[in-house]
Amino acid sequence: MTYPLIGNYGITPDMESQRPWPDGYIVRELSRMPSNFRCEGTIQDFLVRYDIPGIAGIDTRALTKILREKGTMNGMITTREDFDPAAVIPGLKAYKTGNVVDKVTCKNTRIRKRPRGFSAGKRVALLDLGAKNNIAQSLNRRGCEVTIYPAHTTAEEILSDRPDGIMLSNGPGDPKECRDVIAEIRKLYDSDVPIFAICLGHQLMALAMGADTHKMKYGHRGGNHPVKDLETGRVYISSQNHGYVVDADRLDPEIARPAFVNVNDGTNEGLSYVGKNIFTVQFHPEACPGPQDSAYLFDRFVSMM
Numbered sequence: 687m688t689y690p691l692i693g694n695y696g697i698t699p700d701m702e703s704q705r706p707w708p709d710g711y712i713v714r715e716l717s718r719m720p721s722n723f724r725c726e727g728t729i730q731d732f733l734v735r736y737d738i739p740g741i742a743g744i745d746t747r748a749l750t751k752i753l754r755e756k757g758t759m760n761g762m763i764t765t766r767e768d769f770d771p772a773a774v775i776p777g778l779k780a781y782k783t784g785n786v787v788d789k790v791t792c793k794n795t796r797i798r799k800r801p802r803g804f805s806a807g808k809r810v811a812l813l814d815l816g817a818k819n820n821i822a823q824s825l826n827r828r829g830c831e832v833t834i835y836p837a838h839t840t841a842e843e844i845l846s847d848r849p850d851g852i853m854l855s856n857g858p859g860d861p862k863e864c865r866d867v868i869a870e871i872r873k874l875y876d877s878d879v880p881i882f883a884i885c886l887g888h889q890l891m892a893l894a895m896g897a898d899t900h901k902m903k904y905g906h907r908g909g910n911h912p913v914k915d916l917e918t919g920r921v922y923i924s925s926q927n928h929g930y931v932v933d934a935d936r937l938d939p940e941i942a943r944p945a946f947v948n949v950n951d952g953t954n955e956g957l958s959y960v961g962k963n964i965f966t967v968q969f970h971p972e973a974c975p976g977p978q979d980s981a982y983l984f985d986r987f988v989s990m991m
Contacts, residue, residue, distance in 0.1 A: 913949065
């Protein structure tokens, strides 16, 4: 965290997942006495509760400058002062996150009923690859009933429930590690059910259709990334958190065409699939907290259904 004092507000009840998923937490200084009318505990208590190691007293802005110049790197938090760097560094260089979708997906199928005030609405199947709660909430607010499926649910099971549309969620890690999920997504593509995919879901759909992805030197992190809608020419401010990107140059134009582009570095931010009711985005229209510039994409999905 680059802000120098973390924990001023403590922990507030705004969870977007069943639990926090970081493997480590690095700050310059911890606030020991949080103050906020919604505070439910301290950062320290929160990390202990979820068994997340943390470290304070680090010049996080200097660390961030190194990453900004050198690119994403592996690192280590340790309590040992006498470790041998020469023995540790080969392991750090070889470390890979692996298939972390298995770690973060839900364990069982569950249904979020449409809220009161909607006598009818569409039924959406949400494949949970690490989904934020606000994806289902955004669909609920538009009158949809949402059935949330674990990541390794088969396409046949999803389609047997006869959804009006399918949502592929965000999630962590290298998309190429999700081989089984990619195979099922290809079947969903062939079904002709309308599909909307976000972030990891966007990458997996592209891989399922023969495109490629690569790891970026600088991942996109934060709530201020400008993306351009290539159909309208309008630029939106988006929330992003990804280290991999779809190779636009490897796309078959007969299958998919770029729909959004990152204004800063020109990387692909979304695809529209030719002859299909399918569109995908790399950024987060469900960002909570915002920006909410691109929340209209949920309305586009509902209209598509």
